Amino acid sequence: MDVSAYRPRTVVSGGPLELVVLWGGFPLLGAGAGWLLAAATGWLARLPWVPFGDLVEWLDRLPEPQATLGTVGVGVLAGLVIAGIGTAERLIVTVDAAQVQLRRADDNRTIARVDARVVFLADKHLVLLDADGAELVRESTDLSAAHLAAAFRAHGWGWADGDPHLSAYRLWVPDLPGLPAGADALLRARERAIQRDRRDDARELRRELGRVGVVLRDEGGRQYWRLTTGAVGPERPTSAEREADGR
Numbered sequence: 001m002d003v004s005a006y007r008p009r010t011v012v013s014g015g016p017l018e019l020v021v022l023w024g025g026f027p028l029l030g031a032g033a034g035w036l037l038a039a040a041t042g043w044l045a046r047l048p049w050v051p052f053g054d055l056v057e058w059l060d061r062l063p064e065p066q067a068t069l070g071t072v073g074v075g076v077l078a079g080l081v082i083a084g085i086g087t088a089e090r091l092i093v094t095v096d097a098a099q100v101q102l103r104r105a106d107d108n109r110t111i112a113r114v115d116a117r118v119v120f121l122a123d124k125h126l127v128l129l130d131a132d133g134a135e136l137v138r139e140s141t142d143l144s145a146a147h148l149a150a151a152f153r154a155h156g157w158g159w160a161d162g163d164p165h166l167s168a169y170r171l172w173v174p175d176l177p178g179l180p181a182g183a184d185a186l187l188r189a190r191e192r193a194i195q196r197d198r199r200d201d202a203r204e205l206r207r208e209l210g211r212v213g214v215v216l217r218d219e220g221g222r223q224y225w226r227l228t229t230g231a232v233g234p235e236r237p238t239s240a241e242r243e244a245d246g247r
Contacts, residue, residue, distance in 0.1 A: 014090055
C-alpha cells in the first residue's frame with residue numbers, strides 16, 4: 001500500500017520569517033539609507049563628480065528636520081515597494097500524492113504526478129521533466145533544496161539530486177548538425193536576447209525550443225542543448241535530392 005497517498009499536502013515556502021524580513025527589514029534599510037543621505041548631503045554637494053548633483057544640492061538647501069524626515073520617508077517607501085515586489089515574486093510549492101501546485105503572484109500552475117517522471121533543482125530553478133525528458137516546469141526559486149526534496153519524496157514523487165540528463169547536453173555552436181529544423185535560428189535569436197539582457201524574450205524562445213524537442217541549460221553566458229526522446233531530428237535529404245547532389 002502506498003502510504004504517501006494518505007499524507008496531508010506539504011507546503012514549501014519562505015515562511016513567516018521571509019515575510020518579516022521583507023516587510024520589516026527592507027523598510028528599515030530604506031529608512032537608514034534615507035537618514036544617511038540627509039546627513040551626508042552637505043559633504044556630497046561639494047563633490048563635483050557625485051551623480052544627481054542638482055538633487056543633492058536641493059536636498060542640502062532644505063531646512064531641518066524636513067530634509068531628514070523627507071529622505072527617511074522616501075527610503076521607507078522604497079523599502080515597501082521592494083518588499084511588495086519580493087512578496088509577489090516568492091514561489092510557494094504545494095505538493096501531495098496527486099499533483100504539485102506552483103504559485104507566484106497571480107500565476108498558478110498545477111502539474112499532475114502522472115505527467116512528471118523526475119523533479120530536481122538546477123541553477124536555482126525547480127524543474128519537472130516528463131517521461132520524454134521534456135520540461136514541464138522550470139521555475140526560479142531560492143527555496144531550500146532539502147525542504148523541497150523532503151516534500152516531493154514524502155508524497156512519492158521521483159526526486160533527483162541533480163539533472164539526470166546532464167551528460168547529454170552539448171555546447172551550441174551556430175550551424176551545428178543534429179538539431180531539429182528551425183532550432184538553430186531560435187538559438188541564434190535567444191543568444192542575441194541574452195546578450196541584450198532581454199529576459200522575457202529569452203524565456204519565450206526557450207519555450208519555443210521546447211516545442212521542437214530542444215531542452216536548454218545556460219552556463220557562463222553559453223547555451224547547452226539536448227533533445228527529448230520524442231524530438232524530431234534534423235531534416236534529411238530525400239533519395240532524389242541525394243542523387244541530384246551526387247551523394
